[in-house]
Each structure stands twice: as structure tokens, then as C-alpha cells.
Amino acid sequence: MKSARSVKVDRRSLDWRAADVLREQILSGKLVPGQRITETALAAQLEVSRGTLRAALRALAHEGLIQQVAYTKWMLPEFSNSDAWELYTLRGTLEGMAARLAAQHRTAKCVLAIEAAFERLVAAVKSKRHARVADADLSLHKTIVEITGHQRLIDQYRLLEQQVRHYIVCSNALIMDLNQIVSEHEPIVQAIIAGNAEAAETLARDHNAPEVERAAAAMVQEQAAAEAPPPKQKKASARQSKAA
């Protein structure tokens, strides 16, 4: 996508590169949710020292891809329905904001970029290869976010997209109706190109309403099931919110 720019040496330090490798492993599903991770074993596997590996693990913890239990262990998060609800609602909000900004101060270059990304999505759907469609889908949304020039929004969206990808891999929630894809995205693209900020925001925000509703429904069902049978389980499902 953005490779052939120039072939420089990777001057980042070891822990960043170790984090890249781990991130790739996690997002590709090689490490399963709930799985425990020991520093010594992973460090040996990646052939770096424990200190370096710890720095990488902490970086991934900040990205929400891993959890730390102080003095005890590292482990991959387990996704509940409320996690899905959180991910999709937050994503909708950020994409809505991006679409609004994109529609507001769009330039010729921006319009070209969006149209190109949309064309890639159309071509991907025609090819009927699900993986390619998924990539083009993510790419289109990322393009919309990036042309806003809002660096903090871009960074934040990247982190969230990672968690969404992780969730999708873990829950096998990749089912898509290929025919709907194009008709779902076209109005968003049109609104942005037309400069209709309000419409763009609303369309983008509610773009994955089905997922949100499904997750919300499953969530209340989950809660009901947990509360209906009187006292049965004791441990509250601890979330990742360990940050100060």
C-alpha cells in the first residue's frame, strides 16, 4: 500500500519491532483468547531479552490487545458481547466524525483518494473473494479517516480498528452479504463528495447498526442469564481498565 516509497533501514529499537511481530501473531489468531503468556518463553521464542519483551508487551497492553495482571501473568483478553458493543459503537462515532470532517474540508486530492478506495471495494466485491472485500472495506474507512488530517483521530482509529480486527478473528464474525456492501457504502461516499457533512456523519455513524444491535441484544441476554439464576458465580468479569 505504501511500501515502495523508499527503502530505508528500520531504525526503530528492538522493542518496537518485537511489538510488531507480536501484534501480527495476535491479529492473525495464532494466540487464542484467554491464553496465558509467560515472558521467559516468549522472549526465548523471539530471541530478545526479557526486558525488551516486557516493553513490547506493555505497548500491546496500551493498544488493548493484551492484558496484564500485576505480579502474576499476561494473558490475551476474552471478548464478551459488551466488548463487541463497545467496539462497534465507538467505531461508529469515530467514523461519523471522520466523515463529517472529510465532507467539510474536502479537496480535489481527497475526493480522488476516496473514489479510488471505493472503486477498489467495488472491484473486490466483483471478485467475490471475502478476504479481499474485507480488506477493501477497512481500507475505504481508513482513507476517509486519514484525509481528515486529524492526527489524534487517525491514531485513535488505528488502535480501535486493531481491536475490531482482533475481535473478528476471535469470534469468526466475518460473515458479509457481498451484494449489500456496495449499496451500504455508496451513500457515505456520495455524501462526502457532495460536501453534505450532516448526512455523511449520520450515514457513517449508523453504518454498522446491525452489528451494534446484535451485540446489544446479546449483551442484555447475557446479563439476564447471569442474574436470573440466583447467586451462582462469584467473580465479576474483570475488564482491561487497569490504567490509572
Add this chain to the structure above:
Amino acid sequence: MKSARSVKVDRRSLDWRAADVLREQILSGKLVPGQRITETALAAQLEVSRGTLRAALRALAHEGLIQQVAYTKWMLPEFSNSDAWELYTLRGTLEGMAARLAAQHRTAKCVLAIEAAFERLVAAVKSKRHARVADADLSLHKTIVEITGHQRLIDQYRLLEQQVRHYIVCSNALIMDLNQIVSEHEPIVQAIIAGNAEAAETLARDHNAPEVERAAAAMVQEQAAAEAPPPKQKKASARQSKAA
């Protein structure tokens, strides 16, 4: 605010506590923007080892309170007008989302919490103490965010609020019209209590429109000044987007 719960020993590891101390120092303005930080000196000052301090610094870097230049140095970020624009627009979006969710599934307890926070704001305004008003203001918004139960939104908002506080400290942008404060927040609170999700979102989102507009205006002026005098400066202002 949430102290007297129980007086336990702080069982978090050293690097977390070191990060707390540093965060406090940064947010209180004891370290000025652009200032360089050397690991050895800071480690000696806090009486922890360099490794521990590095972990704390990296945590703060993830929170956007500090920047790292690989192999070279750590330094505090310098805020430009585009930073202010980014912070306030993103904050508006997140607060809008929070207000919408709060209005949608509000409970008696939630309504009580919001009303209490609003009363504290009113009382603070009556006292005419700016610092107290600022605290109550932040507290009200935080309350709205927290009653959504959306853990990722809560975490994200906390990080953003930190950066906003840092910006305010660095730019002395604390000027407020005390009389306006209450009349600005009342409609938001009312909309949430009334369950009017759409109105709550819009009101909360555009709540600090003045700041956004001021920052946006200053931003384009900044750009114009940088482009009008032909080629004069060379270095593009590097932003914090170092994360992979």
C-alpha cells in the same frame, strides 16, 4: 472524589507509581513544553532505577503527555493551534456520544449522579472561584461519560481529558465567563434527564464550539503565515504519531 472507599496498600508496581508522580508533575506545569528530559537525572530524582523510569516514560508517551525520539531524547510536546483543534473536536465527539448513550439508557441512579454533579457546578460558580469551577466542569462531563458504562469510552475520554488539561496548563487558556457556564451546561443535563438522545448529543458535541472555532481560525492563519513567505523554513513540524 473517590478516596475514602477503603485505605488499602498500593500494590501496583513501581513503574506505575513513578508514572503517577510524573503525570502529576507534567499536568501541574512543573515541566514546560519543549523541555528535554534525561533518564539518568529523572531516575535519580525519583530514586528509581533507569529501567523502571523508562517504563513510566513509555506509559506517559502512550498517553500523549510526552514524546520520544529514538536513541536521542525524551521531551515534552509543544502545542500548536492544530493540537488545540484536534483536542477540542475529538472531545466534543466523545462527549456527544456519551450524552447520547446516557440519555438512552439512564437509570434513577444515573439521573441522581448527574444532578448532583450539576449542583456542584452551580455551587462552584456561586463561589466565584475559577479553579473550583474548572474542577466541577470537568467532573460533570466525566460523570456523564462514566454513567454510560462504556469502558472503552471512559478510558479514552480520561486520556483525552489529560491532554486537554495539559494544553490548558501550557497555554493558560483557562479564561471562563462564570455566568455563562451554568446556562451552557443546563440544556445538556436537561436533555439527558429527559431522555432526548439526539438533542443531548448535539448539545454536548457543540458545547465548546467557540474553542473549536478559535483554534480552527488560528490554525489556518498559522498555515497561511507559514506558506505566504516563500521557502523559508524547512523542517515539517513532526507530530507525536510515532506509534506503529
Add this chain to the structure above:
DNA sequence: CGATTGTAGATTGTCAACAATTGACTTGAC
């Protein structure tokens, strides 16, 4: 005199040894 190359000091990056903490297991008293 200007540009390039080499060198020195300071600073960050990496590592492996040591300390602290945890959780499971064993032991013993009641």
C-alpha cells in the same frame, strides 16, 4: 576558507543477574 571525515562525550537501548510476589501444594493440629 569550506567541506568532509574522524573523534569524544553524553544519552538511550539491551541484557542477564537478583529480589519480591504469587499460587499451589504439603503438613499438622483440632
Add this chain to the structure above:
DNA sequence: GTCAAGTCAATTGTTGACAATCTACAATCG
């Protein structure tokens, strides 16, 4: 048999020493 305290192995937390890298300055050549 049950519960409590004690012990031990595994794991994470912390540290100081060593290596790699950067910046600034000095030396050298044209």
C-alpha cells in the same frame, strides 16, 4: 475431615553493567 499455617517452585518486578547510537566539535584535506 477440615481448616490453617508453612513451604516451595514458578513467574514477574527491579536493578546495574555493558553495548549501540546520536550530537557536537575538532582535525584534516582540497
